Amino acid sequence: MEVKKLGVVGCGQMGAGIVQVFAQAGYDVIAVDTMPGMLEKGLKGIDKRLAGRVEKGKLSEDQKKAIMGRIKTGTKLQDLADCDVVEEAAPEDLGLKKKLFAELDRICKPETIFGSNTSGLSVTDMAVATKRGDKVIGMHFHNPAPVMQLLELVRTIMTSQETIDTVKQWGGTLGKTVVVAPDVGGFIVTRLFTPFLLGAVRMLEAGIATRDEIDTSMKLAVNHPMGPLEVVDFIGLDTELSIAQSLYEETKEVKYAPPLLLIKMVTAGWLGRKTGKGFYEYK
Numbered sequence: 001m002e003v004k005k006l007g008v009v010g011c012g013q014m015g016a017g018i019v020q021v022f023a024q025a026g027y028d029v030i031a032v033d034t035m036p037g038m039l040e041k042g043l044k045g046i047d048k049r050l051a052g053r054v055e056k057g058k059l060s061e062d063q064k065k066a067i068m069g070r071i072k073t074g075t076k077l078q079d080l081a082d083c084d085v086v087e088e089a090a091p092e093d094l095g096l097k098k099k100l101f102a103e104l105d106r107i108c109k110p111e112t113i114f115g116s117n118t119s120g121l122s123v124t125d126m127a128v129a130t131k132r133g134d135k136v137i138g139m140h141f142h143n144p145a146p147v148m149q150l151l152e153l154v155r156t157i158m159t160s161q162e163t164i165d166t167v168k169q170w171g172g173t174l175g176k177t178v179v180v181a182p183d184v185g186g187f188i189v190t191r192l193f194t195p196f197l198l199g200a201v202r203m204l205e206a207g208i209a210t211r212d213e214i215d216t217s218m219k220l221a222v223n224h225p226m227g228p229l230e231v232v233d234f235i236g237l238d239t240e241l242s243i244a245q246s247l248y249e250e251t252k253e254v255k256y257a258p259p260l261l262l263i264k265m266v267t268a269g270w271l272g273r274k275t276g277k278g279f280y281e282y283k
């Protein structure tokens with residue numbers, strides 16, 4: 001199948017970045033979000049990032065205009081009916097994602113391929129919420145989507161070879177390197193990275209080291225661009241908690257158990273950059 005028209009559900013941190021990736025690669029894309037203000041915020045962010053590229057001479061003003069011109073927005077899933085691929089980037093909540101997939105299945109044309117940007121939830125569970133399990137695949141972009149080079153595809157036992165081939169080929173046109181992972185909790189990246197991030201929260205909680213000692217040490221010792229607590233703020237503490245909960249539920253491995261400090265901070269509404277306060281404070 002030739003992929004031409006793309007849809008994205010959820011225009012938050014990841015969704016807006018994915019919309020940018022799609023439009024930059026020359027595709028028409030429609031972004032759907034149901035929360036007031038999120039589409040405007042997402043578009044503003046894209047415009048600002050592209051303006052930065054124009055300033056650096058990496059993009060012309062005409063190219064920026066053309067990219068922005070390929071992006072449409074909508075507030076209903078019905079707006080996605082004739083898309084060839086729909087990527088879901090709603091919050092990390094399996095119940096919500098299953099509901100969205102069931103609705104999209106009723107709305108979209110039979111050929112539409114459904115992707116999920118889930119960090120680690122069961123893609124099989126999303127597939128069975130539809131009647132097109134062969135056309136459901138994990139499409140895990142990384143944060144920030146326009147910058148990070150990896151596209152981690154997640155193949156379930158129901159995903160057809162045709163879907164994998166189509167998405168792999170199309171993924172290459174986005175300028176990403178594609179890997180295919182099995183549908184196990186956290187796939188490759190989240191499964192490996194989560195114990196490290198949770199370990200940093202536990203270290204802080206136990207008073208073994210301060211926030212700055214932890215982050216500075218990991219930046220200078222391992223050459224990570226951000227320390228682990230900065231990364232959790234960047235991901236969003238609510239998202240990190242959902243990831244830990246689902247991985248712990250599936251594996252029962254202590255390394256995935258959510259630290260109490262993380263739970264309490266989410267309860268307090270300290271979700272990181274998106275709320276202006278997490279392990280750090282943001283203006």
Ligand SMILES: NC(=O)c1ccc[n+]([C@@H]2O[C@H](COP(=O)([O-])OP(=O)(O)OC[C@H]3O[C@@H](n4cnc5c(N)ncnc54)[C@H](O)[C@@H]3O)[C@@H](O)[C@H]2O)c1
Binds near residue numbers: 015093118
């Ligand atoms: N944050 C990260 O670093 C990161 C990295 C990779 C993958 N992910 C995954 O990407 C997904 C999105 O994460 P995020 O960080 O962008 O979350 P976010 O909270 O920033 O954005 C989610 C968006 O979905 C919208 N939304 C909620 N319900 C909706 C509905 N019914 N219909 C349409 N839109 C709806 C919200 O209004 C919001 O704009 C999650 O599955 C997450 O695990 C996140």
